[in-house]
Amino acid sequence: MPPPVFRFAPSPNGYLHLGHAYSALLNCDLARRADGRLLLRIEDIDGARCRPEFEAAIVEDLAWLGVEWETPVRRQSEHLADYRDAMARLAAQGLIYPSFESRAEIAKLVAQRETNGPWPRDPDGAPLYPGTAKLLSPGERERLLGSGAPYALRLDMAAARARAGSLAWIERGKGPGRETGMVTAQPQLWGDVILARKETATSYHLAVVIDDALQGVTDLVRGQDLFWSTSVHRLLQKLLDLPQPAYRHHRLVRDAAGHKLSKSTSATGLRELRAAGATPTDIRRLAGLP
Structure with a gap:
């Protein structure tokens, strides 16, 4: 039986925050436990808001967190x-x-x-x-x-x-x-x-x-x-x-007021937390992951 395939698919229209970290790390953890594969996909259809510097930051932040993914990375803008x-x-x-x-x-x-x-x-x-x-x-x-x-x-x-x-x-x-x-x-x-x-x-x-x-994704883990x-x-x-993948929707990381973290509301980004001295272990703890 082929290994399960997971994916994390952010949009490069802002910096990653704790909610993104939770989803990326959960996908990574589940893929490792199942001896599966993890893909990174860049959902960059919105040309007005997506920018190369945000994509570069996504790659940097995920690598810092210890998330590992297969290459090449699929970019939606290249597959219209x-x-x-x-x-x-x-x-x-x-x-x-x-x-x-x-x-x-x-x-x-x-x-x-x-x-x-x-x-x-x-x-x-x-x-x-x-x-x-x-x-x-x-x-x-x-x-x-x-x-x-x-x-x-x-x-x-x-x-x-x-x-x-x-x-x-x-x-x-x-x-x-x-x-x-x-x-x-x-x-x-x-x-x-x-x-x-x-x-x-x-x-x-x-x-x-x-x-x-x-991409042959078999397991969809998302918010x-x-x-x-x-x-x-x-x-x-x-x-x-098309084939039907398995679905696992996870809880959302929320702010002190109970609102979902969002780029549009300038939720504190991973880059800011890292600059303030946070470690990848701190991010896991803040996101509620073991």
């Missing part, structure tokens, strides 16, 4: 053709459509809908797509596409679910509501999710599924904040005939 191919396969099944509303226009549509009561939101708190682009005639779609208007490519969730049927996954960790064991996937919670944009070949949901399949994203990932795996 893989994502375009997956989009073409979904489009051939009639499961993709373009929407042309701007973010401001979508916010206005949501506000209009909410005059009659709360509008549904996805597990991250964002409102589900309220537009009617799915109902545009082929001629009108072609006209808008030909005009050069920006657009998002969305998954027709109703059609995708009908094609895929019921889905589930085995949870070896725990979800945010302490879900464990066999979990029923609920991709409808996300509505017609965006899988790509005019200027971007892929979204997180599509890229992570394609990358994990192409509970991504627990319900697994529903979308299971749907895409079924539609694209």
Whole structure:
């Protein structure tokens, strides 16, 4: 039997913090115990926020922590053709459509809908797509596409679910509501999710599924904040005939106020802790690892 394959996949849009350290070290520990392999993947699709100096810092911080990974490192920006191919396969099944509303226009549509009561939101708190682009005639779609208007490519969730049927996954960790064991996937919670944009070949949901399949990842160990994203990932795996990895969602490292650590909130980075004299052993202790 081939060894299990784990991965740690940060985005180089900021410096690593304790939450990243926990996930990276946990993946490393589990891979070592299972005599498995650990991969490092750089999720750098967002060209506006990802920077080379952050990638260099990620490599430096992980090496300092004692994390070891195989080379070469996969960078998403170098594999856009893989994502375009997956989009073409979904489009051939009639499961993709373009929407042309701007973010401001979508916010206005949501506000209009909410005059009659709360509008549904996805597990991250964002409102589900309220537009009617799915109902545009082929001629009108072609006209808008030909005009050069920006657009998002969305998954027709109703059609995708009908094609895929019921889905589930085995949870070896725990979800945010302490879900464990066999979990029923609920991709409808996300509505017609965006899988790509005019200027971007892929979204997180599509890229992570394609990358994990192409890299042979067998064990996905990641934070509970991504627990319900697994529903979308299971749907895409079924539609694209991709293997299903094992899932283990872990607790999140939180600040004193109970909030998840985040780059966007300037959570204290590993580099700052190291500069203040912290050792890799201190980081393990602070993250709650033995």
